[in-house]
Amino acid sequence: MTRPLRLIVFDVDGTLVDSQADIIAAMSYAFGAVGMPVPPQNDILAIVGLSLDVAMARLAPDRDAVTRAEMVAAYKNAYADLRAQSDVADSSPFYPHARATLDRLSETPENILGVATGKSRRGLDALLSGHGLSGFFTTEQVADHHPSKPHPSMLQAAMQETGTTPENAVMIGDTAFDMQMARAAGMRAIGVSWGYHPPEAMGEADHLVHDFRDLPGVLDNLWGSD
Structure with a gap:
């Protein structure tokens, strides 16, 4: 199926x-x-x-x-x-194993990758271009066009653009704002421990990961690997 x-x-x-x-x-x-x-x-x-x-x-x-x-x-x-x-x-390096994990996730046909960020369009474009990721993400939501996190507007737009539903969507972030935004959009949330908010601030996360390499397995468990 x-x-x-x-x-x-x-x-x-x-x-x-x-x-x-x-x-x-x-x-x-x-x-x-x-x-x-x-x-x-x-x-x-x-x-x-x-x-x-x-x-x-x-x-x-x-x-x-x-x-x-x-x-x-x-x-x-x-x-x-x-x-x-x-x-x-140099100024905005990837966290360890981030790029390899993105590539791995993109190889699964059912996966649609996106970003939702407080950056401006200009800032995100510069970052993605510098890392060779222009065009990599199917949906890119930026601060220019939405209320600030934790308002769910970014995630609602991402789902609308990609034809996905909340039960088949997840937000991955390092702050309480990301977790709250996901909840407001009816999506599940995965927190990461290496970012700018302490892990204890992400109590609304379904899962907390400490290594990027663990993320594909967490996602498989979230949705089922079959």
Whole structure:
């Protein structure tokens, strides 16, 4: 019997690639641009995955919307400058075994791979191009066109684009926002322990993986390997 199509959606920063150095540097520039002290590193990493406007509101709640908009623009410009100065493989390297696992999952005909990220379209395009992944993912959901995580809009759009249903879809991410987004979309969720939120923050995950190489087996168990 033919198996149904299965949508596997990945978060990007903190899940597929480790881009924290550029994120922290760009956020430091954004705060410096408006004369504010830079938040602690843990506070910055805690908002990774949110859309920038929501992230800035959390990090600078006492600043008005105009100032936060200036900070968002400064962040985007700084991030783009950083990307232009270094190779993507150096500034946002894959986590161990991430690329090989993506290739392995893509070899299964029923699997449809996608991403749902707080990055902008420009930022995601630069990252995928730098890693040789342009066109690799069937569906790519970015912050430009959706409310911030954990709103389910990104995952709802991914399912609509690919003709899949919640019972045959899963979200894989490193933050509580990813897990909450999956739940809001009616999908299952797999958390990874190597990202920016501590494992204990992902209590809504169906499974927690500690090594990318374990992911195919977890997915087989989730849906059944037959």
